[in-house]
Amino acid sequence: MRSSVVLTLASLLSSALAIPADSSLSKPTGDEPTLLPVKFIDGVPESIFNATSLGIDVFGPVPNDAIRNKDGSVTAPEGSKSNAWLRAQADLGIYSEQLAARGIDVSDKLSKRQGWANIRLTMWAQSNCGGQGVYWDNVEYGVSYYATTNYYAVSTTYRGLAPGERLEFRRLSGSDWCGIHHTNAFGPQNAGCYGNVPATNCLRLYI
Ligand SMILES: *[C@@H]1O[C@H](CO)[C@@H](O)[C@H](O)[C@H]1NC(C)=O
Secondary structure, eight states: OEEEEEEOOOHHHHHHOOOOGGGGGGGSSSOOOOOOOOOOTTTEEHHHHHHTTTTTTSSSOTTTTSOOOOOSSSEEOOHHHHHHHHHHHHHHHHHHHHHHHHOOOOOHHHHTSSTTTEEEEEEEEEETTTEEEESSOOTTTEEEEEEEEEOOEEEEESSSSOTTTTEEEEEEEEEEEEEEEEEEESSOOOEEEEEESSSSEOOOOEE
16 A cells, blocks of 8 residues: 655644744646546436446545545555545536536535545545555645655645636655645646646645
8 A cells, every 4th residue: 555644734844844834825836737628428427427436436435445545645556446436526516516516416415525624635556546545634724745755746625726726736846745846737627637747746726
């Protein structure tokens, strides 16, 4: 199992890997990532179609083949049920809106799930939100969420980036898993999958 670590702000300040407070103002080196268009099959996003075909309730909790890490993050191994569930979560926002437009309101079902009020961040081992996924719920501002392996796509779930919010994409430099700031995504933006980002180890959300 690959490890992932959440550094709280408090530990950042006291850590040997402390990131200067003004690093969030650094100029990113790469282009802004873009959201992947969602492909629909029979009026359902492909990821939800896929998960449902496997008997997974995409509105239910994460299937129990997920790995709960000590830092509170959850890993969904490639090919697992939890992985299909997690991929579907990236498109749940747009699907909920579509259902609402058809008069089917799923907000009650979703609001019962822990973390609904906040944003979930997921990093994916392969582009287009494929391969192993690792996610953090109840993400806080100004905290580094990082994993010690390279990820090439990122998704936001429950909600997209709000106006004024900025999501920083970072990667390893020396011994600092968040040392290079390569790009930003700026709100307002829908929830979804940033399908193609340069090697990323670390995410930070700011407002
Ligand atoms: C859905 O499943 C097909 C067939 O396995 C796969 O090619 C496709 O990438 C999957 N789609 C998503 C969005 O995961």
